[in-house]
Amino acid sequence: xxxxxxxxxxxxxxxxxxxxxxxxxxxxxxxxxxxxxxxxxxxxxxxxxxxxxxxxxxxxxxxxxxxxxxxxxxxxxxxxxxxxxxxxxxxxxxxxxxxxxxxxxxxxxxxxxxxxxxxxxxxxxxxxxxxxxxxxxxxxxxxxxxxxxxxxxxxxxxxxxxxxxxxxxxxxxxxxxxxxxxxxxxxxxxxxxxxxxxxxxxxxxxxxxxxxxxxxxxxxxxxxxxxxxxxxxxxxxxxxxxxxxxxxxxxxxxxxxxxxxxxxxxxxxxxxxxxxxxxxxxxxxxxxxxxxxxxxxxxxxxxxxxxxxxxxxxxxxxxxxxxxxxxxxxxxxxxxxxxxxxxxxxxxxxxxxxxxxxxxxxxxxxxxxxxxxxxxxxxxxxxxxxxxxxxxxxxxxxxxxxxxxx
Numbered sequence: 293x294x295x296x297x298x299x300x301x302x303x304x305x306x307x308x309x310x311x312x313x314x315x316x317x318x319x320x321x322x323x324x325x326x327x328x329x330x331x332x333x334x335x336x337x338x339x340x341x342x343x344x345x346x347x348x349x350x351x352x353x354x355x356x357x358x359x360x361x362x363x364x365x366x367x368x369x370x371x372x373x374x375x376x377x378x379x380x381x382x383x384x385x386x387x388x389x390x391x392x393x394x395x396x397x398x399x400x401x402x403x404x405x406x407x408x409x410x411x412x413x414x415x416x417x418x419x420x421x422x423x424x425x426x427x428x429x430x431x432x433x434x435x436x437x438x439x440x441x442x443x444x445x446x447x448x449x450x451x452x453x454x455x456x457x458x459x460x461x462x463x464x465x466x467x468x469x470x471x472x473x474x475x476x477x478x479x480x481x482x483x484x485x486x487x488x489x490x491x492x493x494x495x496x497x498x499x500x501x502x503x504x505x506x507x508x509x510x511x512x513x514x515x516x517x518x519x520x521x522x523x524x525x526x527x528x529x530x531x532x533x534x535x536x537x538x539x540x541x542x543x544x545x546x547x548x549x550x551x552x553x554x555x556x557x558x559x560x561x562x563x564x565x566x567x568x569x570x571x572x573x574x575x576x577x578x579x580x581x582x583x584x585x586x587x588x589x590x591x592x593x594x595x596x597x598x599x600x601x602x603x604x605x606x607x608x609x610x611x612x613x614x615x616x617x618x619x620x621x622x623x624x625x626x627x628x629x630x631x632x633x634x635x636x637x638x639x640x641x642x643x644x645x646x647x648x649x650x651x652x653x654x655x656x657x658x659x660x661x662x663x664x665x666x667x668x669x670x671x672x673x674x675x676x677x678x679x680x681x682x683x684x685x686x687x688x689x690x691x692x693x694x695x696x697x698x
Contacts, residue, residue: 305406306333350673353378357661358669359428365584372585373570375658379650380566387559394553438504438667445497445505448483477506504665511663515675518593521652522678524600528555528645532607532638535614538627539635549635557639561646569650589659596652603644610637 356378360371389409396405483497483505529552537551577586587595617633618624653676660672 302410305403305410306337346674350677351670353657354661354669354673355427361428369584372574372658375654375661376566376570376650379654379657380563383559383562383649387556387563390553390556390559438665441497441501442505442508445480445483445501448497449480452482453479477509480505480509507663507665508668511660511672511675514590514593514659518652518656521597521600524604524645524648525653527604527607528558528642532641532645535607535611536635536638538618538631539614539633539637540630541635554635554638554642557642558646558649561643562650565647565650585658589655589662592651592655593659596648596650596655599644599648599651603641603648606644607641610641613637 357371357374360367360374393405393408396408480502483502484499533551533554536554541548541551543549574586578584581587585592614631614633614637615624618631621632623629623631656676657673660676661669664672
């Protein structure tokens with residue numbers, strides 16, 4: 293998938309360079325189709341990059357966490373820190389990319405702006421492949437797919453849905469599984485029932501397969517309720533940016549910070565807070581709880597949810613201040629006029645949002661990695677990825693199109 297992303301970025305570079313090359317060619321009827329071909333190439337490149345990222349992003353993070361031995365206490369502690377530092381690396385590099393690549397694309401060349409990520413992706417792929425012999429991983433061959441096993445549990449449970457509880461209990465006692473089965477989702481225990489004709493065909497589910505299905509089913513309440521956080525996360529690039537676009541963004545005479553660049557404060561808060569969390573907060577919490585990660589994953593997610601709610605309260609108070617200032621100066625119906633209110637009023641909500649991300653998003657990463665069957669860890673990370681869009685827009689908005697609203 294990294295190879296496909298490199299190809300996609302290479303094609304993006306080509307689509308950006310081709311128009312400048314065609315300037316040196318005389319226009320003729322035979323060249324009239326070139327713009328259409330370039331547009332097709334451009335969008336094909338975007339789709340190729342998107343598909344490649346969907347393939348490698350969940351897998352590479354799960355693969356990195358798999359390099360730690362969960363049975364070793366020291367490595368178990370390091371695995372918990374891995375998610376923190378992974379998130380720091382993603383946010384830090386995204387912040388640099390937003391600042392550097394946006395400047396290059398706006399002031400130098402779009403071809404260069406796409407070419408640099410392409411070269412960096414190729415270098416990253418080469419470095420990854422160089423470590424192939426040192427990675428800790430295990431490939432199980434000739435084993436039924438986890439999706440097939442879990443699907444078989446649900447099919448068997450539905451097939452035996454009319455079976456009485458007493459019959460299931462007798463079957464569990466006969467198989468010696470009654471003490472190993474969890475109490476949740478007991479309707480899936482019907483998949484353990486041996487019906488003679490199915491037993492001969494080898495279609496009886498084992499206790500481990502049933503527990504795998506239960507583990508996946510346990511994720512959905514957390515996944516569904518945590519979708520609310522995605523609403524808060526979406527405010528970074530929408531409502532917060534719209535607020536900033538109407539305020540006084542002058543940092544010093546002659547320079548205005550772009551409204552979209554205010555998201556840099558989120559990345560900055562994350563980069564500054566993660567070392568504090570990992571090096572100070574976790575050891576202190578570990579002394580009280582004796583847990584390797586200091587607090588549980590659900591506690592971490594809950595703290596992040598509380599901070600995100602606080603962030604929304606602060607944003608609402610700032611919005612009240614912004615609207616009252618607009619009314620005071622008669623600017624409510626003048627969306628293109630700057631409100632005499634400093635953009636620094638928005639910094640607290642950006643900082644709170646970044647700290648909330650450290651708790652919630654990293655907690656969700658670790659939760660969906662840890663709570664799924666081993667074979668589905670990349671799927672668990674993919675569930676987490678659904679909460680967040682790509683951290684850096686590949687094609688930023690053109691700077692000359694200044695659209696603001698009061």
